[in-house]
Amino acid sequence: MNFKKNLEKNHIQASAPCRVDSGGTLDISTIYLPLHHLSPVSFNIALDLRTKVSLLPWEKGYVKVSSKGFESAVFKNDEAPFNHPMGLMFALAKYFDAHGVHIKIESSSPPRSALGGSSSAAVAILSAFYKALDRKINPEQIAWLAHYIESSVAGVPCGMQDQLAAAFGGVNQWTWKMGDRSPEFEQRPVFENEADIKDFNDNILIAYCGIPHVSKDINKQWIESFVRGETRSIFKKIIDLTKEFSKAVKSRNFRQAAKLMNQETKLRLQMTPDVLDKAGKKMFEKAMNCDCGARFTGAGGGGCLWAIGEAMDIDKLKFLWQTILTPIKTAKILDTKIENKGIMTG
Numbered sequence: 066m067n068f069k070k071n072l073e074k075n076h077i078q079a080s081a082p083c084r085v086d087s088g089g090t091l092d093i094s095t096i097y098l099p100l101h102h103l104s105p106v107s108f109n110i111a112l113d114l115r116t117k118v119s120l121l122p123w124e125k126g127y128v129k130v131s132s133k134g135f136e137s138a139v140f141k142n143d144e145a146p147f148n149h150p151m152g153l154m155f156a157l158a159k160y161f162d163a164h165g166v167h168i169k170i171e172s173s174s175p176p177r178s179a180l181g182g183s184s185s186a187a188v189a190i191l192s193a194f195y196k197a198l199d200r201k202i203n204p205e206q207i208a209w210l211a212h213y214i215e216s217s218v219a220g221v222p223c224g225m226q227d228q229l230a231a232a233f234g235g236v237n238q239w240t241w242k243m244g245d246r247s248p249e250f251e252q253r254p255v256f257e258n259e260a261d262i263k264d265f266n267d268n269i270l271i272a273y274c275g276i277p278h279v280s281k282d283i284n285k286q287w288i289e290s291f292v293r294g295e296t297r298s299i300f301k302k303i304i305d306l307t308k309e310f311s312k313a314v315k316s317r318n319f320r321q322a323a324k325l326m327n328q329e330t331k332l333r334l335q336m337t338p339d340v341l342d343k344a345g346k347k348m349f350e351k352a353m354n355c356d357c358g359a360r361f362t363g364a365g366g367g368g369c370l371w372a373i374g375e376a377m378d379i380d381k382l383k384f385l386w387q388t389i390l391t392p393i394k395t396a397k398i399l400d401t402k403i404e405n406k407g408i409m410t411g
Contacts, residue, residue, distance in 0.1 A: 066161060066162050066163055066164070067125055067126075067164055067165040068120065068122070068163055068164070068165045068166040068197060069122045069123065069124075069125055069164075069165030069166070070122075070165075071197060072120055072121060072122040072165070072166060072197070073122045075197075076119060076120065076121060077119065077120040077193045077194075077196050077197045077410075078117060078118065078119050078120075078193065078410065078411045079117075079118050079189045079190075079192035079193035079196060079408065079409065079410045079411075080115040080116060080117040080118065080189050080408075080409050080410075080411075081115060081116055081185040081186075081188040081189040081192070081231035081232065081407060081408050081409070082111040082112055082113060082114065082115050082116075082185060082230065082231055082234055082404040082406070082407065083111070083112050083114045083115070083116065083172075083173075083174045083178075083180035083181050083182055083185050083230075083231070084109045084110060084111050084112060084180060084181045084185075084226070084227060084230035084231070084362075085109065085110050085112065085180065085269070085271055085362045085369070085371040086107060086108060086109040086110070086181075086226060086230075086362060086363065087107070087108040087109070087307055087310055087326060087329060087360060088105075088106060088107040088108050088303060088304070088306075088307030088310070088329070089107060089224065089226065089363060089364065090224065090284065090287050090288075090300075090303075090364070091105040091106065091107050091224075091241060091300070091303065091304060091307065092105075092107045092224035092225045092226040092239065092241055093222045093223065093224045093225075093284075093288065094222065094241075094248060095222045095288050095291065095292065096288070096291055096300060097241035097242070098243060098248075099297075100297075100300065100301065100304065101241075101242060101243060103301060103304050104240055104242065104304075105240070105241045105304050106238050106239060106240050106241070106304065106307050106308055106311065107224075107226045107238070107239050107241070107307065108237070108238050108239075108255070108307055108310060108311050108314070109226050109227075109229075109230045109236075109237060109239070110230075110235075110236050110269070110403055111230045111231070111233070111234040111235055111236075111403065111404040111405075111407065112174075112180065112271070112401045112402070112403065112404055113173075113401055113402050113403070113404040114172075114173040114174040114180065114399070114401050115173055115185070115404070115409075116170065116171070116172045116173070116174070116182055116185040116186045116189050116231075117170075117171045117172075117173075117189065118168060118169065118170055118171075118186060118189040118190050118192075118193045119168075119169040119171070119193075120166055120167070120168060120169075120193050120194070120197055121166070121167040121169055122165065122166070122167070123139075123164075123165055123166050123167040124165065125164060125165045126141055126142055126164050126165070127139055127140065127141055127142065127164060127165070128140060128141075128142055128145055128155060128158050128163060128164055128166055128167075128168070129166070129167040129168065130151045130154045130155060130158075130167075130168045130170070131167070131168070131169050131170065132151065132154075132169075132170035132171075132172065132176075132186070133170075133171065133172060133176065134172075134175075134176030134177070135150055135151055135176070136150075138150075138151055138155075140155065141164075142159075142162070142163070142164035145158070145159065147159075147218040148218070148220075152218055153183060153186075153187060153214070153215055153218055153219075154168055154170070154186065154187075154190060156214050156217070156218045157187055157190045157191060157194075157211075157214055158190075158194075160191075160194075160210075160214060161194050161198070163194065168190060168193075170186050170189075170190075172185075172186065174399075175273045175277075175369075175395070176277060177277035177367075177368065178273050178277070178362075178368045178369050179361065179362045179363035179364065179365060179366075179367065179368025179369050180362055180363065180368070180369055181226075181227030181230060181231065181362075181363060183215070183227075184211060184212075184215065184227030184228045184231055185227065185230075185231035187211040187214065187215055187228065187231075188207055188208065188211045188228055188231035188232050188407075188408060189231070189408070191207050191210055191211055192207055192408045192410055193410070195207070196410045202408060202410065204232035204233055204407055204408055205232070207228075207232050207408065208225070208228040208229050208231070208232040208233075209225075209228075211228045211231075211232075212224075212225050212228045215228075221284060221285055221288070222284075222288055225239075225241070225248075225250060226239055227363075229250065229252070230407075231407060231408070232407045232408055233252065233407040234404050234405050234406045234407035235254055235256075235262070235403075235404075235405050235407075236254065236255040236256055236262055236265065236314075236403060237252055237253060237254055237255060238253045238255060238307075238308075238311040239251065239252060239253070240253065253311075255311060255314055255315050256315070259405060262403050262405060263403075265314075265403060266402050266403055267376040267379065268319050268373055268374060268375065268376055268379060269371060269372065269373055269379070269403075270357075270371065270372040270373075270379050270382060270383055270386065270398065271362075271369055271370075271371045271372075271398070271399045271401055272348065272369060272370050272371070272372075272386050272390060272396070272397065272398050272399060273368070273369050273395070273396055273397055273399055274342060274344050274345055274348075274367065274368065274369065274370060274390070274393065274396050275344070275390070275393040275394060275395045275396030275397075276342055276344075276367040276368070277367055277368065282364075282366060283337050283339065283340055283364045283365055283366045284364045286336070286337050287336060287337065287364075290336060296336055299332050299335070299336060302328075302332060303329055303332060306325050306328055306329045306332075307329070309321075309325050310322055310325040310326060310329070313325060314373070319373055319374050319375050319378075320356055320374070320375060320378075322358060322373050322374075323352075323356060323357050323358030323372075323373055323374045323378075324358065325358070326358030326359065326360050326373055327349075327352070327353055327358050327359065329360065330349060330358075330359065330360045330361070333360075333361070333365070337365075337366075339366055340361055340364075340365035340366055341361055341365060341370075342366070342367055344389055344390070344393060344396070345361060345365075345370055347389050348370050348386055348389055349370070351382060351385040351386065351389070352372050352374075352382055355374065355378045355379075355381045355382045355385065356374060356375070356378050357372045357373060357374030357378050357379060357382050358372060358373045358374060359371070359372045360372075369399070372386075383398060386398060
């Protein structure tokens with residue numbers, strides 16, 4: 066479908082938030098289906114580091130994708146490679162058989178920072194195309210579609226939690242299960258009102274360690290060890306820890322939440338020592354010394370770390386983390402807050 070004429074009259078924009086998380090990997094069907102009897106869950110927080118997508122007119126028969134941190138690319142509609150660094154974006158456009166369109170991506174988060182940026186971009190792109198076609202935007206449908214398209218081109222099993230944080234926003238526990246005909250999720254907001262969410266900002270800290278990550282490397286190790294039967298007992302422990310973590314956050318028992326988060330991080334380090342880089346391991350130690358919890362975001366191996374704790378403990382940790390990050394080029398404490406809203410169009 067040629068979008069050029071439509072977009073010359075009306076430029077389309079949509080955006081979706083990034084996230085930090087706990088209990089990741091449990092949202093991958095390779096893991097949650099064999100462990101369905103344990104009701105696997107993941108916890109995540111949407112951040113106001115939004116990924117904005119603009120659909121602009123382009124030459125008929127061609128699709129262009131541009132995003133900061135990546136080289137822009139233009140391909141004929143039927144020749145766009147899905148194994149390209151921005152192959153997911155071309156695959157999303159191909160779902161609509163789109164051409165005559167320039168997909169411009171503007172991310173507020175650092176490139177490849179393990180904050181779920183590619184998934185938030187996917188959710189925003191699908192929402193933008195739905196808006197261009199004057200279709201109703203259903204967050205659940207958009208999240209599933211983004212998940213399945215990403216899974217189809219990634220070459221590795223993919224989870225679902227990034228797309229859900231992007232589509233819905235807020236602070237949520239997600240339960241993964243199988244319905245009558247297809248996989249399903251259950252959303253359980255951790256806080257009931259916006260005031261509690263606003264207060265929760267004082268209990269978290271997010272930092273970019275300055276080294277981009279490649280999520281499929283570590284994810285692949287987790288999946289392969291699970292399939293071999295070597296780490297299933299560890300993932301069972303992670304399910305229990307994630308459930309208890311959600312309860313502790315809900316009851317605002319942040320010292321307990323910190324202990325539970327650190328237990329999960331130690332289990333992940335046991336499976337994959339490279340999930341934290343050198344700076345990340347120092348930051349993890351500082352967090353524990355301050356009675357805070359710390360964890361990599363996404364699949365780790367570079368990217369971001371986030372921490373949870375009592376407000377006064379987080380203040381102490383912020384100074385210590387800044388001391389570690391200052392010598393590292395591009396590393397920094399991120400200026401971000403919890404985002405209540407998911408998909409937004411304009």
